[in-house]
Amino acid sequence: MLATLLSATLVALDGRVIRVEVDVAPGLPGFTIVGLGDASIREARERVRGALRNSGFMHPPRRITVNLAPADVPKTGSGADLAIAIGILIGSEQFTARAGRAALIGEVSLGGEIRPVPGLLPMVAALARRGVRRVIVPADGADEARLVGGLEVVPADTVTDAVEALRLRHRAAPTPPARVELALGGSASTAPAGPILADPAPIPDLSEVRGQMEARRALEVALAGGHGFLMIGPPGTGKTMLARTIPALLPQLSGEQALAATIVASVSGEGPLHALVRTPPFRSPHHTSSYAAIVGGGRGPVPGEVTRADGGVLFLDELAEFSRDVLEALRQPLEDGRVSIARASGSATLPARFQLVAATNPCPCGHYGDEGRCQCAQGVPERYVGRISGPLRDRIDIWVTLARMKAATLVGGPDPEPSSAVAARIAAARARQLGRPGNRLNSRVSGRALRAIAHLESVTSRRLSDLADSEHLSGRGTERLLRVARTVADLAGSDSVEIEHLEEAARWRPPSSNPPVALAV
Ligand SMILES: Nc1ncnc2c1ncn2[C@@H]1O[C@H](COP(=O)(O)OP(=O)(O)O)[C@@H](O)[C@H]1O
Numbered sequence: 001m002l003a004t005l006l007s008a009t010l011v012a013l014d015g016r017v018i019r020v021e022v023d024v025a026p027g028l029p030g031f032t033i034v035g036l037g038d039a040s041i042r043e044a045r046e047r048v049r050g051a052l053r054n055s056g057f058m059h060p061p062r063r064i065t066v067n068l069a070p071a072d073v074p075k076t077g078s079g080a081d082l083a084i085a086i087g088i089l090i091g092s093e094q095f096t097a098r099a100g101r102a103a104l105i106g107e108v109s110l111g112g113e114i115r116p117v118p119g120l121l122p123m124v125a126a127l128a129r130r131g132v133r134r135v136i137v138p139a140d141g142a143d144e145a146r147l148v149g150g151l152e153v154v155p156a157d158t159v160t161d162a163v164e165a166l167r168l169r170h171r172a173a174p175t176p177p178a179r180v181e182l183a184l185g186g187s188a189s190t191a192p193a194g195p196i197l198a199d200p201a202p203i204p205d206l207s208e209v210r211g212q213m214e215a216r217r218a219l220e221v222a223l224a225g226g227h228g229f230l231m232i233g234p235p236g237t238g239k240t241m242l243a244r245t246i247p248a249l250l251p252q253l254s255g256e257q258a259l260a261a262t263i264v265a266s267v268s269g270e271g272p273l274h275a276l277v278r279t280p281p282f283r284s285p286h287h288t289s290s291y292a293a294i295v296g297g298g299r300g301p302v303p304g305e306v307t308r309a310d311g312g313v314l315f316l317d318e319l320a321e322f323s324r325d326v327l328e329a330l331r332q333p334l335e336d337g338r339v340s341i342a343r344a345s346g347s348a349t350l351p352a353r354f355q356l357v358a359a360t361n362p363c364p365c366g367h368y369g370d371e372g373r374c375q376c377a378q379g380v381p382e383r384y385v386g387r388i389s390g391p392l393r394d395r396i397d398i399w400v401t402l403a404r405m406k407a408a409t410l411v412g413g414p415d416p417e418p419s420s421a422v423a424a425r426i427a428a429a430r431a432r433q434l435g436r437p438g439n440r441l442n443s444r445v446s447g448r449a450l451r452a453i454a455h456l457e458s459v460t461s462r463r464l465s466d467l468a469d470s471e472h473l474s475g476r477g478t479e480r481l482l483r484v485a486r487t488v489a490d491l492a493g494s495d496s497v498e499i500e501h502l503e504e505a506a507r508w509r510p511p512s513s514n515p516p517v518a519l520a521v
């Protein structure tokens with residue numbers, strides 16, 4: 001007989017409801033799945049067969065046809081396994097259920113356990129929008145599913161649990177066989193192969209960072225306004241350390257932003273999640289990460305680092321070491337806050353609105369500017385920093401140079417300010433910006449709006465023109481200067497941009513040709 005159940009799949013970051021129709025008919029034994037499924041769905045046959053047998057049910061020796069509808073939605077992943085398994089049990093009359101009232105999501109193992117799948121949150125949300133009142137999910141994913149209100153979440157560890165939850169009459173009370181540990185996991189999860197991340201060290205506090213006052217200040221301004229930020233300096237000057245303080249400097253996410261970050265985390269396979277993600281993303285992919293790991297791709301497609309950094313910070317350490325392809329691919333997200341991923345079945349667009357933070361040595365050996373220590377051939381340092389060109393250069397509002405520190409700075413001196421104090425100023429400056437009409441950070445306001453919110457007096461306006469002339473700034477360069485100055489003014493609690501704000505912002509221009517060199521302090 002025919003059984004029809006509801007389940008869900010993912011299309012990019014969206015959940016889509018699918019109907020799983022299972023027909024168990026007389027005829028030659030066989031098991032076919034149709035309806036635009038990918039390889040992991042075809043492999044569902046093997047998982048489901050094992051799961052039923054090892055749960056004490058029968059895999060009926062009949063002609064089983066599974067149709068996944070609607071036909072125009074591509075189905076990926078293993079989340080429909082459970083619905084297929086239950087459909088076979090109902091179709092072969094091994095039990096009767098009011099299954100039409102519930103939906104099921106979960107991958108099954110050969111042993112009959114139900115496993116979590118990436119993207120549970122948006123899939124359950126799609127079911128709730130469709131009016132489904134009850135959903136059976138992997139027990140580990142129950143907290144994540146419950147983040148969606150308005151429907152009953154039933155956790156199930158095994159296929160047997162799911163049957164119990166659905167059953168009206170139990171015909172053949174199954175006795176689970178002794179559990180067999182199978183070498184084959186049968187998993188075809190769509191979880192991304194994790195990108196290569198730099199070591200996940202704990203978040204350092206700014207009170208541990210000594211000296212580097214200019215870079216600390218520039219970082220504060222960059223985070224306050226969401227500006228693209230680049231640190232240039234020899235190895236061991238604290239560039240990576242400074243960047244790693246960022247997660248404790250940014251305000252927590254609220255409402256919509258938290259939900260968006262949670263959906264991205266869920267689809268990226270970070271789950272099962274137990275609460276909304278409130279910490280802004282801080283992603284630091286290694287410079288050897290592949291194009292697909294950064295941009296996203298594959299089935300689904302799986303979000304890349306640019307999407308996983310959405311609403312937070314993408315930190316590219318050793319920026320000049322990233323492949324040219326990857327640097328080039330950052331252009332679109334930096335300009336539109338989105339990334340398009342080409343796939344066989346057309347292209348998908350994912351959100352990718354991140355703040356770029358980057359660090360680089362001034363040259364391949366790192367010692368450019370250190371008297372006599374640079375090993376690089378003539379012209380090499382120029383070409384090195386020159387790789388940060390075009391669109392990337394245009395999107396970095398703040399360039400700061402770090403110098404090697406004198407030993408006295410590292411050991412002596414007053415205790416540096418802690419992260420909490422800096423975070424409070426950043427939060428206040430952001431609140432000022434978001435309180436203005438349009439509620440955007442300064443890095444995101446349009447050029448025209450920027451002029452309006454700068455409130456320049458004529459004398460300040462003249463100073464801006466003078467700075468633009470003396471530094472040979474393009475129109476875009478001038479606008480960037482004003483943008484950063486607006487943030488400096490917001491940190492100072494000033495409604496108008498004043499000359500001192502412009503002058504501070506002007507310290508952080510991109511270098512003209514040679515890599516910049518800072519004197520040891
Ligand atoms: N300004 C600093 N204050 C305190 N420690 C520092 C500083 N700069 C470097 N260090 C120490 O040196 C180590 C390496 O610094 P790191 O941030 O990796 O340098 P970079 O990224 O510039 O090469 C840090 O883990 C820290 O122990």
Ligand SMILES: [Mg+2]
Nearest residue numbers: 239240317359
């Ligand atoms: Mg470093």
